[in-house]
Amino acid sequence: MSVASFYHIEDMRGMKLYLDTADRDRITEAARLGVVDGVTTNPSIVTAAGLGYREAVTAIADVVDGPVFAQVLADDVEGIVREARGYQEWADDVVAKIPATRPGFEALARLRDEDVPAGTTVVFSIEQAVLAAKNDASFVAPYVGRLDDAGEDGVDTVRRIQHIYDTYGFETEVLAASVRNTTQAVSLYEAGVDAVTLSPDVLDDHVPHPKTDEGVAGFEAAWGDRGSPIDE
Numbered sequence: 001m002s003v004a005s006f007y008h009i010e011d012m013r014g015m016k017l018y019l020d021t022a023d024r025d026r027i028t029e030a031a032r033l034g035v036v037d038g039v040t041t042n043p044s045i046v047t048a049a050g051l052g053y054r055e056a057v058t059a060i061a062d063v064v065d066g067p068v069f070a071q072v073l074a075d076d077v078e079g080i081v082r083e084a085r086g087y088q089e090w091a092d093d094v095v096a097k098i099p100a101t102r103p104g105f106e107a108l109a110r111l112r113d114e115d116v117p118a119g120t121t122v123v124f125s126i127e128q129a130v131l132a133a134k135n136d137a138s139f140v141a142p143y144v145g146r147l148d149d150a151g152e153d154g155v156d157t158v159r160r161i162q163h164i165y166d167t168y169g170f171e172t173e174v175l176a177a178s179v180r181n182t183t184q185a186v187s188l189y190e191a192g193v194d195a196v197t198l199s200p201d202v203l204d205d206h207v208p209h210p211k212t213d214e215g216v217a218g219f220e221a222a223w224g225d226r227g228s229p230i231d232e
């Protein structure tokens with residue numbers, strides 16, 4: 001296998017980077033880095049932010065250029081379909097997150113027929129990811145950190161899902177979630193994952209490097225008090 005095909009270079013569509021939070025200030029701050037393609041939420045995140053779900057989604061949609069992912073709370077097919085349809089009224093680009101349960105997959109099939117954007121979340125197995133792709137899910141969200149917590153290899157599970165999707169040409173976006181640190185994030189980038197969602201803290205951890213600080217300090221010391229070149 002060539003290096004190019006291992007890293008899916010022929011097939012490169014660009015990687016999406018989402019923020020996993022309902023904290024509007026952190027979203028605004030992160031968006032200024034110019035790399036945020038959308039925001040993912042879940043009931044825990046929205047509750048931690050002290051917000052109602054509609055309130056959170058509309059507030060996020062105001063400050064982010066890209067999709068806002070909103071998770072359904074119902075656990076029966078009719079309830080899931082009703083919530084996913086209803087979320088569409090909240091903002092322009094809302095994607096429903098539906099857990100990988102039997103009612104969840106049945107609801108996904110119904111929503112596909114109605115062209116309601118929806119994908120599969122709380123994914124812990126390759127089998128679930130295959131069902132999502134066969135259902136034309138917008139995305140599939142394997143939980144990397146929680147797979148590791150359960151004694152499995154989260155990054156490797158994502159790598160295998162991505163390989164299967166690329167092999168069959170499934171268009172469902174592989175959206176790695178529950179990413180706890182930059183080491184996991186970098187392994188996911190190496191695996192050629194379609195998308196990752198990161199907490200604002202893990203995104204912030206992408207920036208600093210002590211050698212960068214050292215390098216910049218050295219240049220500043222060399223330049224001394226000569227002022228900005230633009231003022232010369």
Ligand code: G3P
Nearest residue numbers: 020042145146177178179
């Ligand atoms: O997107 C899912 C994510 O928020 C779950 O993360 O750290 O609770 O496993 P964690």
